[in-house]
Amino acid sequence: MSVPSDPRTVVETTGTDLDAARAVFEDAYGASGFLPERSGRSFGYRFRTVGDATMSFRSTRFDARMLGEVASPDEFVVTWVSDGGGLIDLGRDEVPLVPGRPVVFPSDRPFRFDLRDVRQNLVQLDRTVLERVAAEVRGAEPGTVVLDHAVAPGVQAVRAWNHHVQEAARIVLGAAPVSVLALTELARRTAFALLSTFPHHVVTREVPVPVGATGRVRAAVEYMHAVANTPITTTDVAEHVGLSVRGLQQAFQRQIGVAPNAMLRGIRLDRVRDELRAASPLDTTVATVAVQWGFAHLGRFSAAYARRFGEYPRDTLHG
DSSP: OOOOOOOOEEEEEEESOHHHHHHHHHHHHTEEEEEEEOOSSOOOEEEEEEEOSSEEEEEEEEEEEEEEEEOOTTEEEEEEEEEEEEEESTTSSOEEEOTTOOEEOOSSSOEEEEEEEEEEEEEEEEHHHHHHHHHHHHTSOOEEEEEOTTSOOOHHHHHHHHHHHHHHHHHHSSSSOOOHHHHHHHHHHHHHHHHHHSOEEEEEOOOOOOTTOOHHHHHHHHHHHHHTTSOOOHHHHHHHHTOOHHHHHHHHHHHTSOOHHHHHHHHHHHHHHHHHHHSOTTTOOHHHHHHHTTOOOHHHHHHHHHHHHSSOHHHHHHO
């Protein structure tokens, strides 16, 4: 039996050239206007990241002052320093970066920073993962999570976060091989830890409920939207709203003329389309997104997708 390859990617670079450092950090953090300035220290830098697109651990050393603007719309980032420091979100909700305090990057807009002589650690988490977990926690439709970076987490929350990071680092940074499944589950646990630690709010989008859906049918549709990313069945939906499976089917046919399993399949197809339209073929595949939303038979999935949207999923991704 073949052993699956380790999904982790390791990138590491060091040097003493200021221009090279600027290019490395601008690329790594999506920064712009990056303006490094020499400080009293002999200049040197180090950048290292380990993980995959879902979650990674990063560490940096930068013996100089660095200013610039960061935008990270596709991820959430928690950072802390063991040496040096500075400010993030200059001119807005400024937050000091000091040893002992983990800070989240502003998640809803670009922000400016000014740091000096830092030894910095960061945890990066994919936005989609965290927002799905947030929906599970709330039992609601997924929405846009906005982290309130200017509000400091409590002492107990920081202690719990640090404990989780130490445990997660043993896996991500360890020498033992790691599977895709292990990293995926670890990212989920990290999302729970992040949401438990840092103040945040969720901007939800309106759930599209079919015309005529009322009472338990409406509640069933809203529930499907909220947990479509989990392996629920029509039986689970019926139990959630207090009906038998047959009663749920009859109510759906009577009110909206659609079977519950067809409604759930349509919701998942819509989510696949949303992700394919937002993704790049350089970063993902149709199969990856389809399986993530419960479509194991890719031939039937592709045909159902084409019937619903008038194009094949590969065309959506490449379009």
